[in-house]
Amino acid sequence: MKLxxxxxxxxxxxxxxxxxxxxxxxxxxxxxxGGFWKKGNTTFLFGIEEKDIQQLQDELKSICVELEKKKQRKSKQAHRYTSFLLDVKDAAPFIGLGN
Known part of the structure; x- marks a missing residue:
């Protein structure tokens, strides 16, 4: 399992x-x-099986590109989103479970 x-x-x-x-x-x-991308961001946490990671990443990109086409808008930033993939066992301290 990954986060x-x-x-x-x-x-x-x-x-x-x-x-x-x-x-x-x-x-x-x-x-x-805050300091990562300044204002106007949302952080999503997904628990996902390793075999489904690529599908989720492809879907995230597809959603963003389709929205830009629909709204005839270009991304103002170099990246639409930034993601980090962690092993659940390594994520426990990150989400406050390893204390």
């Missing part, structure tokens, strides 16, 4: 949440701001 931490621009938040929930992905959503 995918995805920090995404709020422009994409609703589309990501809606589409991935419809597809059965379970996620925790955290409003976030």
């Amino acid at each position: 995918l931490v995805c920090i995404i621009d709020n422009v994409y938040r609703d589309a990501v949440e809606s589409r991935l929930k419809k597809q059965g992905y379970r996620m925790t959503e955290l409003a976030s701001s």
Whole structure:
């Protein structure tokens, strides 16, 4: 089991949440701001099996690209989102379980 931490621009938040929930992905959503991408971000935490990682990453990219085409908008940033993949056993301290 892996933990995918995805920090995404709020422009994409609703589309990501809606589409991935419809597809059965379970996620925790955290409003976030600060030094990483400044304001206007949401952090999603996904618990995912290793075999499904590439599919989730492809789906995230697809959602963002489709939204940009629909709204005729280009991303203002070099990246639409940034993600980190952790082994669940390594993520325990990160989410406060290893104390």
